[in-house]
Structure formats: structure tokens, C-alpha cells
Amino acid sequence: MDEVELKNIQLSFPSPRTLTRGPGLATEDRIETKFGTILIGIQGDRSKPAILTYHDIGLNYVSNFQAFFNFVDMRLLLQNFCVYHVNAPGQEEGAATLSDAYIFPTMDQLAEQILEVVSHYGLKRIVGFGVGAGANILCRFALSYPDKVDALCVLNCLSTQTGWIEWGYQKLNARTLRSKGAMTQGVLDYLMWHHFGNMNEERNHDLTHVYRQYFESQVNPTNLGMFIDSYIRRTDLDITRELDPMRKKDVRTIQMSVLNVTGALSPHVDDTVTFNGRLDPVNSTWMKIQDCGMVLEEQPAKLSEAFRLFLQGQGYGMRVF
Numbered sequence: 001m002d003e004v005e006l007k008n009i010q011l012s013f014p015s016p017r018t019l020t021r022g023p024g025l026a027t028e029d030r031i032e033t034k035f036g037t038i039l040i041g042i043q044g045d046r047s048k049p050a051i052l053t054y055h056d057i058g059l060n061y062v063s064n065f066q067a068f069f070n071f072v073d074m075r076l077l078l079q080n081f082c083v084y085h086v087n088a089p090g091q092e093e094g095a096a097t098l099s100d101a102y103i104f105p106t107m108d109q110l111a112e113q114i115l116e117v118v119s120h121y122g123l124k125r126i127v128g129f130g131v132g133a134g135a136n137i138l139c140r141f142a143l144s145y146p147d148k149v150d151a152l153c154v155l156n157c158l159s160t161q162t163g164w165i166e167w168g169y170q171k172l173n174a175r176t177l178r179s180k181g182a183m184t185q186g187v188l189d190y191l192m193w194h195h196f197g198n199m200n201e202e203r204n205h206d207l208t209h210v211y212r213q214y215f216e217s218q219v220n221p222t223n224l225g226m227f228i229d230s231y232i233r234r235t236d237l238d239i240t241r242e243l244d245p246m247r248k249k250d251v252r253t254i255q256m257s258v259l260n261v262t263g264a265l266s267p268h269v270d271d272t273v274t275f276n277g278r279l280d281p282v283n284s285t286w287m288k289i290q291d292c293g294m295v296l297e298e299q300p301a302k303l304s305e306a307f308r309l310f311l312q313g314q315g316y317g318m319r320v321f
Contacts, residue, residue: 019063019214020093025070026061026085033116035105039092040117041085043069048082049316052114052126054134056156057228058191058215060092061085064131068296073304077311084126086117088133090223097181097222104226107133107234111140118148127311128152131296132194132268133231139254143237146255151314153259153307155295156268159237159275170232177225183216191215197265197293207297239278248280258284259310261303265293285310 026041041061055064065085068074088110090098098104105113114137118126127150128138135154142149162170173187192199192215196208242251258279262272269288276286287306292298 019066019210019218025066026083031117031120033113035109035113036089036102038089038113038117039087041087042082043085044078044082046082046121048080050121050123050126051081051083051129052117052123052138053083053085054114054128054130054137055085055087055091056132056134057194057231058219058224059131059195060087062093063214063218064134064296068300068303071300071304073301073308077304077308080316081127084117084121084123086114086134088227090220091227093218095220095223097220098226102226104230106230107137108140110137110230111144114138114141115145115148123148125150127314128154129307130157131155132157133227136231136234136237139237142254142256143239143252149256151257151259151310152254153261153310155261156263156266156272157260157275158234158268158271159239159278160271161234161236162232167232170228174225174229174232177221177228181222183219183221187221188212188215193267195294197263197267203265203293204298207294237278241278241280243281253278253280254284256283257310257314259306260284260286261295261306262288263292263295263298264288264290266295267293 026043029040029042030037031040039061053061053065055061065083069078069083089102089104090096125148128142130136130138130152132155135157136159138152138154139157139159142152169190173190176184177187192208192212195211196203199208239253240251242248242253260272260276260279262269272286272288276284289295289299289302295303
């Protein structure tokens with residue numbers, strides 16, 4: 001009778017969502033490069049094919065990728081890949097403030113750091129997986145070292161240099177972060193817009209609240225200001241879509257397959273369309289996922305399925321699933 005009255009039933013409640021590093025997520029290494037020390041998180045069996053990730057501004061490998069790569073569908077994929085998470089200098093969790101004398105690398109130099117990571121671990125080829133600024137950095141690496149990259153999956157990737165409006169707004173943000181050494185409401189609002197787009201009542205307010213709290217309390221403002229300043233100084237990728245087979249070899253283009261993804265509510269949709277228009281249609285796919293701005297968090301099932309099919313198309317299918 002006790003069980004019928006549910007007296008012996010113990011309730012369990014989900015643990016609160018956090019963007020800090022969870023137990024057993026990845027082993028971490030620090031690598032000395034010619035542009036400074038960077039933190040690398042390694043997840044999976046190092047004997048397996050390599051996926052290399054790069055995060056967006058305001059985030060690091062934990063806050064950007066932890067939830068997605070722990071998603072149930074991605075756990076199956078991780079049984080057959082090793083993921084190398086690259087952090088931009090000073091962006092890792094609990095990072096000390098970078099010295100005023102430290103010259104933060106340019107976007108091209110951040111791409112060169114990836115070569116040092118690849119060489120350090122003896123990786124012959126990688127699959128790149130990047131978001132925002134990280135996607136742009138991986139594209140630069142792929143353009144400079146096409147023999148090192150099998151394929152690219154990029155989210156909200158910009159291929160052009162900074163426009164005047166973005167430059168002015170971001171320049172103000174970077175200057176404020178570095179001079180005050182604290183997160184301001186203006187910078188906070190920009191980061192929320194950058195990652196989620198325009199908010200409305202139908203969005204996941206619990207998720208956005210977690211990110212807002214993260215930006216307010218977990219990000220090193222000075223270091224972020226340096227990263228933003230580097231991002232707004234980016235040059236154009238200078239790539240061209242050439243459909244004439246005879247002239248393709250003479251133009252600068254991304255040679256490997258590209259999965260170009262954005263969310264329908266993202267503020268970067270037009271930028272991904274521009275990027276898509278500069279890619280070879282033979283080896284590129286543009287994908288807009290509905291009902292989300294931050295695809296990794298809001299639609300992980302759709303993205304994991306698309307990424308799995310993309311990898312199968314690159315020849316990993318028989319080995320993976």
C-alpha cells in the first residue's frame with residue numbers, strides 16, 4: 001500500500017546547466033608556440049582520426065563545445081574520432097590576464113598556431129570544426145595548408161573583412177574591455193546578440209540566462225578584448241568561385257569539402273550566404289537550421305545528424321557507423 005501512495009518514490013531533479021568544465025570532459029595540454037602558450041583539450045582515442053575544433057569570441061572549448069560533444073548522438077561519433085579542442089590565447093577557463101606587453105596574434109597567426117598543434121600531435125590530416133571567429137581561423141588554415149585538412153564544418157563563418165558598422169561597434173567593445181577590465185552592459189548585449197541573434201518570447205530563456213551569467217562572471221574581459229581586436233582586424237579570405245574547369249587551378253579557393261551551417265535566427269545568415277557564394281558548389285553545402293540562432297545549443301540533434309552524414313560523404317562512413 002505504501003508504494004501505491006508513492007511514499008517510497010524518490011524524486012530526482014536535473015542538475016543545473018553550467019558552462020564550466022565537467023569531470024572527464026577532456027585531458028588538457030599546454031603547448032608553447034611562437035605566438036604564446038595555448039591550451040588544448042583532447043577528447044577520445046588519439047589513435048583515431050582527428051577532429052580539430054576552434055571556438056568563437058566570448059567562449060572557449062568548454063563553453064562552446066562541451067554540451068554538443070556530450071550530446072548522445074555525438075558520443076557515438078566520438079567512439080571513432082579523437083577531438084582536439086584549440087583555445088585562443090588567454091580564452092581558457094580561469095585564464096590569467098595577458099600582459100600588456102603581449103601582442104595578441106592576428107587571425108592569420110592564430111591559423112599558424114594550428115599548424116604547430118597539428119605538428120605537436122603528429123596529425124597527418126584533420127577535420128576542422130569551427131564557430132564564428134574559430135571558423136574563420138580554420139578556413140585560413142585550410143587555405144594555407146590544404147594537404148592537412150580533409151574537410152571543414154563551419155558555423156556562422158564570415159569570409160569578408162570587417163564592415164564599418166561592425167568595426168566601430170567591436171572596436172568600442174574591445175577598448176572598453178581592455179581599459180576597464182570588466183564586462184559592461186553594452187559588451188554583454190553585443191555578445192548575446194552575436195551568439196543568439198534577436199531574442200523573443202519563444203526562445204529558450206533558461207539557456208540564454210546561463211550564457212548571460214557566464215559572460216558576466218566567467219570571461220576574462222581584458223583577454224577577450226584582445227581577441228575581439230584581432231577578429232575585427234581580420235583580412236578578407238580572398239577566395240573566388242570559379243566554375244570554369246580550366247581556370248579553377250589558378251584561383252584561390254577552399255579545395256576540400258565544406259559544410260557551411262547557420263541558424264535561421266542567427267545575425268550571421270547573410271554572411272554565410274556570401275561565404276557560400278564564394279565556395280565551389282561542387283564540394284560545398286549551405287545549411288540553414290530552423291528555430292535557432294546558436295545551433296550547437298538549440299538544435300544539437302539536427303547538427304549532429306548533418307555532421308555525421310557529412311563525414312560519411314568524406315569516406316569515414318564505413319569506419320564510423
